[in-house]
Amino acid sequence: xxxxxxxxxxxxxxxxVALREGNKKYRVVVSMGTSGIAxxxxxxxxxxxxxxxxxxxADVEVRVTGEIGLEDVEPVIRVxxxxxxxxxxxxxxxxxxxxxxxxxxxxxxxVENLAVGKEKKP
Amino acid sequence: xxxxLSLNLLDIGMNSLAAGASVLRIVVIESHRRDWLxxxxxxxxxxxxxxxxQRILAENSSTKANRKKSIGLGLALLRQxxxxxxxxxxxxxxPGKGTTVTASMRLTHIDRPPLGDLTATIETLAASPTVDVxxxxxNDNQTFHFHSQEAKHHEPSRTPKTKRKSAEASRAx
Numbered sequence: 508x509x510x511x512x513x514x515x516x517x518x519x520x521x522x523x524v525a526l527r528e529g530n531k532k533y534r535v536v537v538s539m540g541t542s543g544i545a546x547x548x549x550x551x552x553x554x555x556x557x558x559x560x561x562x563x564x565a566d567v568e569v570r571v572t573g574e575i576g577l578e579d580v581e582p583v584i585r586v587x588x589x590x591x592x593x594x595x596x597x598x599x600x601x602x603x604x605x606x607x608x609x610x611x612x613x614x615x616x617x618v619e620n621l622a623v624g625k626e627k628k629p
Numbered sequence: 630x631x632x633x634l635s636l637n638l639l640d641i642g643m644n645s646l647a648a649g650a651s652v653l654r655i656v657v658i659e660s661h662r663r664d665w666l667x668x669x670x671x672x673x674x675x676x677x678x679x680x681x682x683q684r685i686l687a688e689n690s691s692t693k694a695n696r697k698k699s700i701g702l703g704l705a706l707l708r709q710x711x712x713x714x715x716x717x718x719x720x721x722x723x724p725g726k727g728t729t730v731t732a733s734m735r736l737t738h739i740d741r742p743p744l745g746d747l748t749a750t751i752e753t754l755a756a757s758p759t760v761d762v763x764x765x766x767x768n769d770n771q772t773f774h775f776h777s778q779e780a781k782h783h784e785p786s787r788t789p790k791t792k793r794k795s796a797e798a799s800r801a802x
Binding site for chain 2: 517569
């Protein structure tokens with residue numbers, strides 16, 4: 508049990524509450540059902556949060572959801588852009604998550620070889 | 630089975646989010662003196678009636694057709710771990726009030742998984758802006774409290790009504 512780390516989280520959480528207002532350009536939704544967790548979705552989530560913070564990407568929010576029906580290819584995330592474009596990424600790990608932050612979220616370039624689905628919603 | 634108990638806590642906590650909880654409290658008590666590890670997830674979500682609760686505990690599984698309603702598998706995983714490690718497992722739920730899941734295990738039991746990265750679990754659950762995620766941790770020597778939201782418009786369901794009213798009154802004033 509690492510209390511020092513939790514203490515850091517406490518300070519970070521207070522800052523993050525202040526950043527929550529307003530519509531963001533990107534929303535990342537992480538599938539965090541039982542099968543997602545078992546496949547490593549929490550590591551993917553944590554890596555993305557850390558990487559987003561490190562790069563200072565203020566226009567991105569990260570959320571969790573239950574199963575989204577892709578249990579056999581977990582961990583799965585969906586990247587939703589404000590204009591309605593949605594990209595689904597599957598079979599992720601920490602390294603792939605970092606790549607998605609660096610290319611898709613930071614430079615608007617979807618990582619085509621990791622994407623399993625793409626659609627545009629009006 | 631999860632290799633970290635903090636993943637069980639995340640899994641149970643996700644049920645609370647699905648139940649529309651505005652307050653999600655995770656309690657971890659680690660007592661070497663008494664050789665107990667106690668884990669509790671308490672929420673003020675929609676809760677379940679007795680029949681639903683008995684069904685998910687008895688069936689221990691969730692089928693795709695009714696996945697949205699049945700949350701049996703995650704609970705079964707934690708129950709299995711508790712019972713395997715010399716502890717107990719309880720779920721209490723009241724429709725409209727919330728659900729409390731409590732698991733205990735022997736801290737020194739050889740099969741007990743490590744607690745793991747509790748920080749990552751709390752951080753993941755706290756990403757939901759609509760819920761105040763609270764962690765109460767205690768061991769033989771120290772305690773630690775974490776609240777994800779400082780502005781608490783929703784008091785935990787256990788708060789006596791009178792107290793809540795006076796708090797509201799003082800806010801209004």
